[in-house]
Amino acid sequence: MAMTGYLHRSWWILLLYGVIAVIFGVMALINPLTAGVALAWAFGIMALAEGVISVAALFDRDSSLSRGWLLLYAVASLLFGVLTLINPAATAEVLILFLAAWLVIGGVFRIVFAVRVRKAIRGEWLIALSGLLAILLGALFIASPVAGLVVTTLWIGAIALIYGALQIVAAFRVRRLENTLR
Secondary structure, three states: OOHHHHHHHHHHHHHHHHHHHHHHHHHHHHHHHHHHHHHHHHHHHHHHHHHHHHHHOOOOOOOOHHHHHHHHHHHHHHHHHHHHHHHHHHHHHHHHHHHHHHHHHHHHHHHHHHHHHHOOOOOOOHHHHHHHHHHHHHHHHHHOHHHHHHHHHHHHHHHHHHHHHHHHHHHHOOOOHHHOOO
């Protein structure tokens, strides 16, 4: 009963997450470029926070982390955060280029894997096809990072919208949970 009581009292947190996700999802679907830049800006804020926390940890005598690695992480976080806040659009484009590189490398890996396992499994052509599609998507992102940012943000927006709707439904179900247990 204690857990259900806690859940019942916290239903509004689920609702808040859901509403925020729905608002972001709608905004991302309406204006994906702005939402993509806003996401990059949010990453910059998080990086700055990580950097500040890491700098503070440098002065903690009880820190179990190596001071060298901690300093490297603090500097990298602060630099990324500052650069992102100065120009979030450029950061978003760079992140899309990293995504593009990952897609191309992953696509090549899938094709090589499909060729190597072709005698051991059926349908290896599907693995190769997924690799080819990943390479094509990566190439499109490289050719036009802004279009890649728009497409990626549209997907994130659609997922945020679905996630938010599910959170809202869950919030009201949790709210009713206490009433059904009485």
